[in-house]
Amino acid sequence: MIAGILIGHGELPIVLNQTIQKIIGVQDNFQVLSNENYSAAELQNQLSLAIQELGKNDVIIFVDLYGGSCANVSNQLLKKPRERQISIICGVNPAMLIKYFQYRDQKGFAELLQLLEETGRNEIRVIK
Numbered sequence: 001m002i003a004g005i006l007i008g009h010g011e012l013p014i015v016l017n018q019t020i021q022k023i024i025g026v027q028d029n030f031q032v033l034s035n036e037n038y039s040a041a042e043l044q045n046q047l048s049l050a051i052q053e054l055g056k057n058d059v060i061i062f063v064d065l066y067g068g069s070c071a072n073v074s075n076q077l078l079k080k081p082r083e084r085q086i087s088i089i090c091g092v093n094p095a096m097l098i099k100y101f102q103y104r105d106q107k108g109f110a111e112l113l114q115l116l117e118e119t120g121r122n123e124i125r126v127i128k
Contacts, residue, residue, distance in 0.1 A: 002057060002104040002109060003031075003054035003057035003060075004061070004062060005032070005047065005051070005054070005059060005060075005062065006030070006031070006033070006092065006097070007033040007043075007062070007073075008033075008063060008070055009034070009035055009036075009065065009068065009069075009070060010035075010036050011036070013034050014032060014034060016097070019094060020094060020097050020098065020101070023094075024098060024101055024102075027101050029055075031050035031053060033046055033050060033070075035069055035070050040072070040073055043069070047061075047073060047077065051077070056083065058084045058085040059085070059086045060088075060100065060112070060116070061086065061087070062089050062092040063089065063090045063091075064090075064092060065091070066091060087113055089117065092120070093123050095122075095123040096116050096119050099119045100112070
């Protein structure tokens with residue numbers, strides 16, 4: 001199974017996770033972190049602990065904003081040696097998370113990342 005972490009600003013990751021749970025139910029091997037009341041160093045420590053709690057599973061980190069503090073902290077993990085695959089997807093949306101939960105047991109790591117990126121992009125629409 002490919003594990004996941006949702007990290008973002010303020011209440012956003014918590015509320016997004018609650019919304020997903022209402023749609024598809026509570027999911028295991030998934031951690032949720034907010035940057036609220038954490039310095040960058042403290043948030044990085046919390047993220048490292050969350051990864052440890054997920055065991056030896058490969059991990060996708062879902063981040064709300066590219067270039068924000070949560071993305072920057074997550075990106076620091078990629079610079080360290082690691083025992084598993086870790087990738088970051090910025091600009092998370094509900095459709096992407098639902099697709100992740102549907103396919104994380106069925107697809108390989110690279111294939112799942114591609115599917116999630118496509119799903120996220122395809123959910124952006126301008127309706128006039």
